[in-house]
Amino acid sequence: MKNRVLEAEGVVTGYGEVEILHGVDIVVHEAEIVAIIGPNGAGKSTFLKAVFGLLKVDPGRISLMGEECTNKRPDELVLKGLGYVPQVDNVFASLTINENLEMGAYVLSDGAGDRYERVYEMFPDLAGRRGELAGRLSGGQRQMLALARALMLDPKVLLLDEPSASLSPKMVGVIFERIAAINESGTAILLVEQNTKEALSVSDRxxxxxxxxNRLEGEARGLLENEDVGKLYLGT
Ligand SMILES: Nc1ncnc2c1ncn2[C@@H]1O[C@H](COP(=O)(O)OP(=O)(O)OP(=O)(O)O)[C@@H](O)[C@H]1O
Ligand SMILES: [Mg+2]
Structure with missing residues (x-):
């Protein structure tokens, strides 16, 4: 049995008085890619925000690498190995590419050391443009930069909220390849996606x-072949 790197049990959260999640359970094991799919407004982004300490969880329980982390602050969670790329506004447009990476590493008291070069190696397109403003990047390049920034802290678990949203089909393919490469390098990934087919194709569960x-869960391949999932989300 593989280790559970992220475990959410009975997560209840919302905005102000409005309860949005009514007790969600999700587990991510070491080295896995896990997809969360579902219709608009299902609470997928809300779940990631709750895991990352941006919304109060009550009741419910979240643990990281077996350690209880419910309602810890985002800056505490990143030091424990959690990374998060939000659905919108995920780069600083008025800063350069390099400054965006610097922001990714600001919580490290002893600086980022050789992490810049390691991250630029994974994203060679960004390496050649490190002095350029992020605001001048295309949508796909911005998503790359947002991923790159999250990798500056070498997370053990990475939460990705619709990394392929509004990208061209070609860029969607490139983003999923990069996500697979990040996973190969040892980072477990929890992926929220509208591109259901592509997401399940790279995922384990x-x-x-x-x-x-929670409505359904299982092996990604099984969900791809599931009739209800097909009807609702795959257009099959
Ligand atoms: N900041 C907010 N304040 C109040 N309600 C919100 C806020 N953000 C989201 N909601 C509400 O919470 C519910 C779940 O939203 P959420 O963004 O989590 O859905 P989602 O599954 O990520 O949808 P999508 O696929 O459209 O991104 C929706 O009813 C939404 O209107
Ligand atoms: Mg969302």
Whole structure:
């Protein structure tokens, strides 16, 4: 049995008085890619925000690498190995590419050392443009930069919220290749996606969320072949 690097049990959260998640359970094992799919408004982004300490979880329990981390602050969580790329506004447009990476590493008291070069090696397109403003990048390049920034802290678990949203089909393929490469290098990934087919194709397991609750879960291949999932999300 593989280690559980992220475990969420009975997560209840929302915005102000409005409860959005009514007790969600999700597990990510070491080295896995796990997809969360489901309709608009299901609470997928809300779940990632709750795991990353941006929304209060009550009741519910979240643990990272076996250690209870419920309602810890994001800066504490990143030091424990959690990374997060939000769905929108995930780069600083008025900063350069290099400054964006610097922001990714600001919580490290002893600086980022050789991490810049390691990250630039994974994203050679960014390496050649490190002095350029992020605001001038294309949508796909911005997503690359957002991924690159999250990798500056060498996370053990990375939360990705729709990394392929509004990209061209070619760029979608490139982003998924990069996600697979990040996973190969030892980072477990929890991936929220609208591109259901592509997401399940790179994933080991998947969860379907609907109206703030777990609806279905299983091996990614099984979900791809599941009739209900096909009808609802794959257009088959
Ligand atoms: N900041 C907010 N304040 C109040 N309600 C919010 C806020 N963000 C999201 N919601 C509500 O929470 C519910 C779940 O939203 P969420 O963004 O988690 O859905 P999602 O599954 O990520 O959808 P999508 O696929 O469209 O990204 C929706 O009803 C939404 O209107
Ligand atoms: Mg969302």
């Amino acid at each position: 998947g969860y379907v969320l609907a109206t703030g609750e």
